[in-house]
Amino acid sequence: MKVVDGQSAFGLSSYFNFDIVLLNCHNPSDINKSGVELTLLDRKSSFEYTEEVILKKIAPSILSADFSRLGDEVRAVEKAGADVIHVDVMDGHFVPNLTIGPLVVQGLKKMTSLPLDVHLMIEEPHRYIETFAQAGSDWITVHVEVCPRLKQMIKKIRQLRVRPGMVLKPATPLTRLYPVLDQIDLVLIMSVNPGFGGQSFIPSTLKKIERLRKIADRNRYPLEIEVDGGIKIENIREVSRAGGDIFVVGTGIFKTGDYEETIRKLRLEIGS
Numbered sequence: 001m002k003v004v005d006g007q008s009a010f011g012l013s014s015y016f017n018f019d020i021v022l023l024n025c026h027n028p029s030d031i032n033k034s035g036v037e038l039t040l041l042d043r044k045s046s047f048e049y050t051e052e053v054i055l056k057k058i059a060p061s062i063l064s065a066d067f068s069r070l071g072d073e074v075r076a077v078e079k080a081g082a083d084v085i086h087v088d089v090m091d092g093h094f095v096p097n098l099t100i101g102p103l104v105v106q107g108l109k110k111m112t113s114l115p116l117d118v119h120l121m122i123e124e125p126h127r128y129i130e131t132f133a134q135a136g137s138d139w140i141t142v143h144v145e146v147c148p149r150l151k152q153m154i155k156k157i158r159q160l161r162v163r164p165g166m167v168l169k170p171a172t173p174l175t176r177l178y179p180v181l182d183q184i185d186l187v188l189i190m191s192v193n194p195g196f197g198g199q200s201f202i203p204s205t206l207k208k209i210e211r212l213r214k215i216a217d218r219n220r221y222p223l224e225i226e227v228d229g230g231i232k233i234e235n236i237r238e239v240s241r242a243g244g245d246i247f248v249v250g251t252g253i254f255k256t257g258d259y260e261e262t263i264r265k266l267r268l269e270i271g272s
Contacts, residue, residue: 064250109136192229201230213243
């Protein structure tokens, strides 16, 4: 399974060393989904090869946005080329901070056509999954640390027609996810301790990402690896090379003066 940047098909023919690359999707918006199918054509041999491609994505985290003008902020990053809107939900118990609830998610759904990636940093997430799904979440990720019945949680999220994912704190080992890696759409690896924005990236996270990428590729698990915490222009390349697919960026976007230019530079670093 190949991994490329999700904004454009430009340069894919040279990437795969084929003459022609056809994106097998019916409209341009399909390229912002988790993966598309490529047909690769070689003019000389008339050989045709089809492969699924996971698209790399930039996911601005609204935790770092200006909440007094949240709608404008979300529309601005969408216009600037973001792929996903990342929403951090904190309950003041699982993590010390307290942020937003389903009503904000419901409002965001009216503001953007981008997928809403809702990261639940809460205790007893099973009590609120349905509420957040009904509010408009497209993806819901839940921490393994507060979820003793992983398979039941994944099944419940899927039944609500939402993409299920699991989250690991920096100190939580990958082994906690081994029983369900073939059942989830994404793994969110925290590269900071959850609870506050603006923290520095924990370098040891890179080895964790590399290990998960090897496991996923070896077993052909069609999951995406999302990385959240301290990602900026200066380090996104190494996170991408380690195996990251989705990059949650908070202050690295919202604290810059030009969102479009920042996202353009981020894409250059991950190989656009």
